[in-house]
Amino acid sequence: MTQIEVHPLLAIQSHVVHGYVGNKSATFPLQCQGWDVDVLNTVNFSNHTGYGSVRGTKITLQQIKELYLGIKEIGVNYEALLTGYSPNDEILSYTGEIGADIKKANPNCLWLLDPVMGDEGTLYVSESVIPIYKEILQRGLVDIITPNQFEVELLVDFKITCVATLKKALLKMHDVYRLKNIVISSLTLEEFPHTIITVCSQSDCKGNVSSNYFQVPIIESYFTGVGDLFSALLIDRVFKYHEEDQEYLINSVNEVLSIMSRVLLATSNYARAKLGDTVKSKMGSPDTMKCSELRLIACRDLYSSRERNFQSSPL
Structure with missing residues (x-):
């Protein structure tokens, strides 16, 4: 049997019984790449909210404290930390404390934070989480952040509409939050009217910033859990490449986009085979949602x- 190197990782995000979002979207792909994944679920839902109905519970502050203290007591050490959806400000705040504690124990632990707040101008969570995310980032402990366009706008307090405002936002993110690696998963800008772009930006924290973008083809379908899968694949690649490759962020994002495009195409093809071209007209129906789950x-x-x-391309 071929021996593979196994790395311990803690993933703190949502969980669903059926489907693939949050930790359900991240765990299996990470395990396939040799990660020993410990999951701390911030919510336990029957399914994602796109189904139109959902049952389940959100973790309480006391519960997440008990679970993390249990991990500490048995001496688990992590080489990577992946944090995503938190249901409210007190859970997010404690997640930040967990991150700080893990980084104190192992400063080389790679922390990828996905600030899951909303998309396309709509908040999924309370506005009270926004200052908590800012506070966590200002500690300078996060290694990579993977927001979408709307989430960046919430963190920098202005709209991103063009390349000029994008550059301004990236500089502010690097400067105020001392972030070395920023990956904006999806943007639409005036200069790119008919496409989505993904941006990766690196800083040496000495004023030198290098930013690049990829044009990503649009696949007309319905998807959930995409950002969670993207972040999981990205933390794997950055962890493996960052010590040996000066362009580790660009190359990591390129590989992840290449994989994601094939996963989304497989998902779209499956949904259309099951539902035909009516797939988009049946959003919210359980049958449509089940056929649109990622083909993970x-x-x-x-x-x-x-x-x-x-x-x-350079930005």
Whole structure:
């Protein structure tokens, strides 16, 4: 049997019984890449909210404290930390404390924070989480952040509409939050009217910033859990490349986008085979949602791919 190196990782985000969002979207692909994933679920829901109905519970502050203290008492050490959806400000604040504690124990632990707050101008959570995210980031302990366009706007307090405002936002993020790595998963800008772009930006924390973008083809379908899968694949690649590759962020994002495009295409093809072209007209119906879940298991052979099918351009 081939021996593979196994790395311990703690993932703090949502959980659903059915479907693939949050930790359900992240855990299996990470395990396929040799990660020993410990999951701390911030919510336990029956399914994601797109189904129109959902049952379950949110973790309480006392519960998350008990779970983390239990981990500490048995001496678990992590090489990576992935944090995503928190249901409210007190859970998010304690997640920040967990991150600080883990980084204190192992300063080399790679912390990827996905500030899950909303998308396309709509908040999924209370506004009270916004200052908590800012406070966590200002500690300078987060290694990578993976917001979407709306989430960046919430963190910098202005709209991003064009390349000029994007550059301004990136500089503020690097400066105020002392972030070395920023990956904005999806943006639409005036200069790119018919496409989505993904941006990666690196800083040496000495005033030198390098930013690049990828143009990403639009796949007309309905998807959930995309950002969670993106962040999981990204933390894997950055962890493996950051010590040996000066362009580790660009190359990591390129590989992740290449995998994601194939996963989304497989998901879209499956949904259309089941539902036909009416797939978008039936949003919110359980049958549509079930057919639109990411084809996470069917795509298991893709997660180790080293293909880099996208072209990066300087911003």
